[in-house]
Amino acid sequence: MLGERQRPGGALIWGSADDYAHTLNFGQKIASGVDLPESDVTLAFAEGFDQEVERGGGPDEIDWGDDKPGLLKDRGARLAAVYHQQVSPSVQPVAVQEEFSYQVAGLPVPIIGRIDLETASALVEWKVTARVERQPKQHWRTQARLYQAAAAEKPRALPAAKPLEWHVKARTKTPTVVTAATELGLLLMPSPAAVEATHERVRKLVTTLLHLIRTFGPDEPWPTHAPDYGWACNWCGYRPSCPWWAGEENW
Ligand code: SF4
Known part of the structure; x- marks a missing residue:
């Protein structure tokens, strides 16, 4: 409503890239009944990761926290490979x-x-x-x-x-x-x-x-039950300017 944009975090980029990679595999599997090679899926993860970073405005616009983008990408590709090995074969x-x-x-x-x-x-x-x-x-x-x-x-x-x-x-x-x-x-x-x-x-x-x-x-400001309640506050990019967290040191 205020036009304020939250910077996407590394976890969001990872999740979107993971969706992208497995969607590529399962999209073709509907008709073929066969999984793509693992290397295609990990490559798709890397492609999806880069696309999401660009969509977010480039590497400097992403809130990476303590993570290094390159390491995050490698770890994400490994996780996509594990899912592809352990789960994909049993899914039609x-x-x-x-x-x-x-x-x-x-x-x-x-x-x-x-x-x-x-x-x-x-x-x-x-x-x-x-x-x-x-x-x-x-x-x-x-x-x-x-x-x-x-x-x-x-x-x-x-x-x-x-x-x-x-x-x-x-x-x-x-x-x-x-x-x-x-x-x-x-x-x-x-x-x-x-x-x-x-x-x-x-x-x-x-x-x-x-x-x-x-x-x-x-x-x-709308009542949100923060700061006492609200699991979402821990992941919220608006927290530095959130009125309910004003003066709180636990940030
Ligand atoms: S920190 Fe974010 S989620 Fe928590 S009350 Fe403020 S705006 Fe809502």
Whole structure:
């Protein structure tokens, strides 16, 4: 609303490059049924990484933190290779990065999104994470339920609602990939009641958003529960100028 732009961080560049590399592989695998050679995937990761840096305005515009871009790129390529070796062979996609427009009753606009991967029996959401996650993070569920609901609307979707699996790719020193094949917590079974609860949560969220816009407008700070609560603050590029963090030394 204020036109302030947050500098993209290295983790975001890494995640986008990882999406790019595996999308290249799975996109062609829908028809071919065969994975690309590993070297093609790691090369695609490097290409995707460079493209994202350019899109972000060049290397000087990226918030690299303590990371070195070259090292980050090498580590990302290694993680992409591990996923390609350990997971890709068992995945036969029917759709990759398919866009959807999903209308929740009572909302003024549809929710627009893209599902990373769909197989005949499940939806897959990729997560590139700092640590090995064996359970979904709390804020992953709303997205997952909306994806399940949107995918179930597709005319060719049989069964109507599919489970969603998180494929976790951890940026740990030793690149690590975990999926629902070994961690059942990374599997979310369909649930009409949970989808309905998600609809209601989103409706209430939009109601709150509209209330905040009407009450405070773009210039007054909005209540966010920070600094006491708010996991997002730890990753937020606006924190140096955030009014709720003014005078706090823990930065
Ligand atoms: S630091 Fe926290 S409260 Fe402030 S803008 Fe960022 S996420 Fe919002």
